[in-house]
Amino acid sequence: MKTMEIEMLPDVDVVELDNGFRALLVERGPLPVVASVLWYQVGSRDEHTGETGLSHFLEHMMFKGTPEFGKGQIDVQTSKMGGSNNAFTDTDSTAYYFSMAADRWETALEIEASRMRGCLLDPVEFESEKSVVLEELAMGEDEPWRPLFQASESMLYQTHPYHHPIIGYKEELERLDAASMRAYYERHYGPNRACLTVVGAIDKKRTRRRIKELFGSIPRAQERQTAIAEPQPQGERRAVLHTPHSVTRLCIGFPTCRTGERDDYALDLIANDLGNSKNSRLYRRLVIKDQTVTDISVMNEPRQDPGGFFILAELHPGVPPEKVEKAIREEVAELTKQGVAERDLRRIRTQIESSFLFQNETALDLAMKLARFEAGTVKGYRTLEEVLPTYDSMTRKELKETAAKYLQFDRSVVVWGLPAPVAETKGRKKAIAKPKAAKKKAAKKKTAKKKTPKKKVTKKKVAKKGKAGSKKQ
Numbered sequence: 001m002k003t004m005e006i007e008m009l010p011d012v013d014v015v016e017l018d019n020g021f022r023a024l025l026v027e028r029g030p031l032p033v034v035a036s037v038l039w040y041q042v043g044s045r046d047e048h049t050g051e052t053g054l055s056h057f058l059e060h061m062m063f064k065g066t067p068e069f070g071k072g073q074i075d076v077q078t079s080k081m082g083g084s085n086n087a088f089t090d091t092d093s094t095a096y097y098f099s100m101a102a103d104r105w106e107t108a109l110e111i112e113a114s115r116m117r118g119c120l121l122d123p124v125e126f127e128s129e130k131s132v133v134l135e136e137l138a139m140g141e142d143e144p145w146r147p148l149f150q151a152s153e154s155m156l157y158q159t160h161p162y163h164h165p166i167i168g169y170k171e172e173l174e175r176l177d178a179a180s181m182r183a184y185y186e187r188h189y190g191p192n193r194a195c196l197t198v199v200g201a202i203d204k205k206r207t208r209r210r211i212k213e214l215f216g217s218i219p220r221a222q223e224r225q226t227a228i229a230e231p232q233p234q235g236e237r238r239a240v241l242h243t244p245h246s247v248t249r250l251c252i253g254f255p256t257c258r259t260g261e262r263d264d265y266a267l268d269l270i271a272n273d274l275g276n277s278k279n280s281r282l283y284r285r286l287v288i289k290d291q292t293v294t295d296i297s298v299m300n301e302p303r304q305d306p307g308g309f310f311i312l313a314e315l316h317p318g319v320p321p322e323k324v325e326k327a328i329r330e331e332v333a334e335l336t337k338q339g340v341a342e343r344d345l346r347r348i349r350t351q352i353e354s355s356f357l358f359q360n361e362t363a364l365d366l367a368m369k370l371a372r373f374e375a376g377t378v379k380g381y382r383t384l385e386e387v388l389p390t391y392d393s394m395t396r397k398e399l400k401e402t403a404a405k406y407l408q409f410d411r412s413v414v415v416w417g418l419p420a421p422v423a424e425t426k427g428r429k430k431a432i433a434k435p436k437a438a439k440k441k442a443a444k445k446k447t448a449k450k451k452t453p454k455k456k457v458t459k460k461k462v463a464k465k466g467k468a469g470s471k472k473q
Contacts, residue, residue, distance in 0.1 A: 009381075009385045010026050010366065011027070012024050012026055013025040013026075015212070017191065017212065018216070019190075019191045020193075021194060021216075023196040024371075025202065026197075026198070026200075026366065027201070028199055028363060031200075032201045033099060033105075033201065034099075034101075034108075035097065035098065035362070035367040036105065037095055037096070037196070037197045037370075037371040038095065038096045038112045038195075038196050039093055039195045039374070040093060040193055040194050041092070041375060042188040042189065042224075043091050043094060044162070044166045044168075045227050045304070046161070047161060047168075051176065052165070053137075053169065053172065053173050053176075054180070055166070055184075056094075057129070058181060059089045059096075060132065061121055061181065063087075064120060064129065065120045066120060067118055067120070069111055069114055069115075071120075071125065074111055077107060078098065081100055082100070083098060084099050084100075085108070091162055091166060091304075092376065093376075097364065098111075102201035102202070106210055112196070112214075116189060119189075121178055121182050122178075126181065127178075130173065133168075133173060140167065145249065147243055148250075151241060152253045152308075153253070153308070155253075157230055159229070159231060160227055160229065161228070162303065162305065188222070189221055193221050193224065195374050197367040227305055229305075232411075233411045236409055236411070237413045237414070238413070238415070240416045241415065241416065241417045243417045243419065245419060246317075247315065247419070248321060248416070248417065250313045250315070250417070251311070251415045251417075252311040252413070252415075253412060254406050255306055255411060256302060256306060256309045257306055257307065257406075258307065259303060259377055260378060260383055261302070262390065263402055263406070264300070264307075265387075265391055266402035267309055268300050268352065269348055270309075270340070270402065270403050270407075272348040273341075273348060275297055276297060276298055279344065282296045282298070282331055286313065291316065292315060292324050292327065293324060295313065296311075297312050298310070298311050309407065311328060321416055325414070337400075339396045339397065342396065353391070356387060
């Protein structure tokens with residue numbers, strides 16, 4: 001166990017500046033590469049009505065120039081040095097990351113320091129990029145899972161800002177102006193709202209000095225405000241959507257817990273037992289035995305405020321929806337009654353452990369993992385010490401109690417996506433905006449996190465600390 005603990009928690013040097021900036025440094029060889037992740041504590045949960053989508057839109061604009069790096073120069077400089085960069089936005093965070101050769105990686109630090117408070121946010125660029133974001137939103141409307149998941153979240157979180165989609169609403173994005181974005185940027189972007197992780201072939205002493213030089217004098221932003229709490233649900237909430245797709249789909253959601261809480265770990269194990277492999281309950285029942293669905297998956301999605309637990313299914317043509325929902329309810333009830341079988345619990349733990357350790361494989365994987373835990377859990381990156389031991393400590397009795405606590409259908413949301421009539425489907429397809437040919441390639445690179453749940457949800461702890469689903473143009 002001692003060896004495993006060393007693998008879970010690398011040798012981390014912590015840099016803390018007076019303005020609240022915090023950096024984690026890990027020297028790692030043998031390859032001469034360095035990865036850096038700058039993780040901001042700002043996401044869609046920080047947006048108010050009228051400004052939804054601003055966090056994601058601002059992520060785009062952070063690549064549009066600073067006084068030190070003009071328009072297009074961030075990508076040009078990165079490319080010239082043979083490196084790569086990208087970004088993503090989710091409900092709780094926005095992150096920017098670089099991978100570069102060890103002899104030139106400090107340019108990434110210079111770029112991040114320059115755009116932390118010096119992003120140009122040029123009004124002309126703003127209007128141009130707005131059209132890209134709106135096209136991205138329009139393309140997403142034709143993605144089969146996005147409308148179901150958005151409807152599920154909007155009902156699961158009726159008061160909390162998680163109610164809003166990360167990409168925002170078309171009507172609000174159209175009305176946004178550059179002045180509103182600048183106010184949002186100045187309010188939320190600053191050293192006290194960011195954490196930097198650097199992993200690779202670095203000189204820790206020099207890196208520490210450069211971080212102090214580049215970030216030490218940057219003024220603080222406002223402290224993060226506490227979001228409005230979501231009240232306990234008073235009953236099941238249901239919706240039926242008619243979508244321009246030929247497949248009937250189902251999304252069931254339950255409110256759960258925060259990232260890193262003990263119940264979070266229990267729900268990971270429960271999700272794997274319920275629906276994330278060919279050995280899972282729902283797969284054996286619905287895919288193999290009943291042959292009513294073509295695909296079934298389960299997703300534990302904790303967040304910095306209470307998260308959700310989702311069951312996703314795609315039905316065979318002609319199968320009555322009520323038959324599938326009845327079977328899912330029966331299997332969930334059986335899980336809460338019997339718990340996870342011991343043989344299955346051993347298998348699931350092994351799968352989770354393998355996935356968790358594989359996330360140390362590359363410098364960028366480890367830098368991202370450290371950043372997720374540092375920003376998303378109470379104990380920060382040191383939570384890594386507790387992850388696998390916590391999974392190992394879970395008993396069948398505890399898992400059964402956790403399932404009974406959260407997987408209650410009188411607290412759930414149930415959303416069906418049914419194929420729309422032919423005439424209606426044709427009308428909707430005409431209404432969906434198509435990206436211009438010149439921008440189609442760029443638009444495909446960027447999809448807002450959580451709009452389209454993956455069919456196969458990997459069994460891991462780290463990736464669900466913030467899904468990297470939205471990427472820059």
